[in-house]
Amino acid sequence: AKMANIKKIIYTVHNLADKEQSLISGLYSKNKYRNNKIIPVGISPIVTESICKRYKLQKVDTIFNGIYLDKYIPKRDYTIEENIVILNIARFTQQKNHIRLLRVFKHILSEFSNATLRLIGEGELLEKVKSEACRLGIENHVEFYGIREDIEMQMNKADIFVLSSDYEGMPITLIEAMASAIPIVSTNVG
Numbered sequence: 001a002k003m004a005n006i007k008k009i010i011y012t013v014h015n016l017a018d019k020e021q022s023l024i025s026g027l028y029s030k031n032k033y034r035n036n037k038i039i040p041v042g043i044s045p046i047v048t049e050s051i052c053k054r055y056k057l058q059k060v061d062t063i064f065n066g067i068y069l070d071k072y073i074p075k076r077d078y079t080i081e082e083n084i085v086i087l088n089i090a091r092f093t094q095q096k097n098h099i100r101l102l103r104v105f106k107h108i109l110s111e112f113s114n115a116t117l118r119l120i121g122e123g124e125l126l127e128k129v130k131s132e133a134c135r136l137g138i139e140n141h142v143e144f145y146g147i148r149e150d151i152e153m154q155m156n157k158a159d160i161f162v163l164s165s166d167y168e169g170m171p172i173t174l175i176e177a178m179a180s181a182i183p184i185v186s187t188n189v190g
Contacts, residue, residue, distance in 0.1 A: 088163065
């Protein structure tokens with residue numbers, strides 16, 4: 001942007017400000033934000049509040065994340081067929097806390113042996129999560145789907161959507177689950 005002689009840069013902050021950047025990057029951003037070289041925008045009130053708090057800014061605008069609703073078909077039949085399909089869509093990173101999800105799912109299996117946990121995504125912790133599923137003895141009930149292009153269909157096939165993150169800005173997957181009208185179980189995140 002500087003080489004293109006752009007005077008003002010708008011930067012969309014997608015996560016909590018103290019989680020998005022390292023200390024050094026944060027100091028750079030603070031300088032640019034406070035000198036109006038870069039204008040930060042939050043994607044949700046919790047993100048906007050975190051920007052103001054971390055960088056000591058008085059006013060930051062919010063532009064909410066969104067999706068194209070017409071791609072999603074709201075679920076109308078909540079009848080459980082043979083298996084209860086619990087769906088999670090997330091990168092396999094520390095933030096998304098799949099290990100917590102697996103441990104909770106093991107408890108669910110003790111009461112609902114017909115449950116299946118479907119995990120969509122990739123990331124650096126994928127193999128660790130697969131190993132944990134084996135260690136917990138639940139690997140036959142956990143399905144790893146990798147990256148998918150048919151999220152709308154996967155949402156519609158699921159009985160429950162679950163989000164196990166430690167923190168979030170404004171998760172697109174929750175918006176997609178709401179658009180699909182499936183029940184949601186989530187940690188208390190932004």
